[in-house]
Amino acid sequence: MSNIQGNPCLACITGQHCCSRLSGLVLSADEFRLFFEGHRKELSIKQSNKAIIVSSINGNACPHWGESGCRIYLHRPIDCRVFPYVTARIIEKRSTVKIVFHSRSDCPLKNQLYRTMPEADIRNLLTELGKSVYGSAKSIVVQHERGYISRLQNRIEAAISRRLYQTGHK
Numbered sequence: 741m742s743n744i745q746g747n748p749c750l751a752c753i754t755g756q757h758c759c760s761r762l763s764g765l766v767l768s769a770d771e772f773r774l775f776f777e778g779h780r781k782e783l784s785i786k787q788s789n790k791a792i793i794v795s796s797i798n799g800n801a802c803p804h805w806g807e808s809g810c811r812i813y814l815h816r817p818i819d820c821r822v823f824p825y826v827t828a829r830i831i832e833k834r835s836t837v838k839i840v841f842h843s844r845s846d847c848p849l850k851n852q853l854y855r856t857m858p859e860a861d862i863r864n865l866l867t868e869l870g871k872s873v874y875g876s877a878k879s880i881v882v883q884h885e886r887g888y889i890s891r892l893q894n895r896i897e898a899a900i901s902r903r904l905y906q907t908g909h910k
């Protein structure tokens with residue numbers, strides 16, 4: 741959920757589903773510990789490489805969502821800050837980690853919101869997320885995935901990277 745001046749989210753026609761139906765939020769271990777550890781019973785929790793992905797059970801709201809919006813708004817996780825951009829993949833390689841985001845979310849006001857969110861800020865935030873998940877030894881590369889070819893390339897890279905790490909070849 742965004743909170744910009746003249747907040748367009750207040751006119752959201754989806755019932756603010758980005759928070760009221762939490763799905764696939766990407767977190768560092770620190771973010772998880774700080775904000776979601778105490779809510780384990782309300783969440784489905786998965787590990788993807790070193791990131792933690794949380795969704796609500798049965799399409800429920802984020803545990804931090806209340807009548808007046810996000811209760812931790814000023815401290816909310818990075819993946820909440822970049823929405824309606826979507827963190828799509830984290831591809832771990834030998835010395836680099838590629839974080840892929842896209843702008844195909846189903847937020848009805850995304851084009852309006854994107855105008856208030858310089859892409860450089862999104863890249864900086866996702867680099868910060870990458871560093872907090874993988875540490876400073878890895879270089880973080882952030883890519884805006886645009887179009888079918890780039891999506892296909894990233895799928896192939898992700899599959900190769902998973903195989904590399906599953907078989908332990910480094």
Ligand code: SF4
Pocket residue numbers: 741742748749752753754755756757758759823824846847848849850
């Ligand atoms: S970010 Fe989009 S989906 Fe979320 S509350 Fe705002 S307008 Fe609605």
Ligand code: SF4
Pocket residue numbers: 741758759762765802803804805809810811812813816817820
């Ligand atoms: S932490 Fe806040 S902004 Fe993030 S999903 Fe939950 S309610 Fe929404």
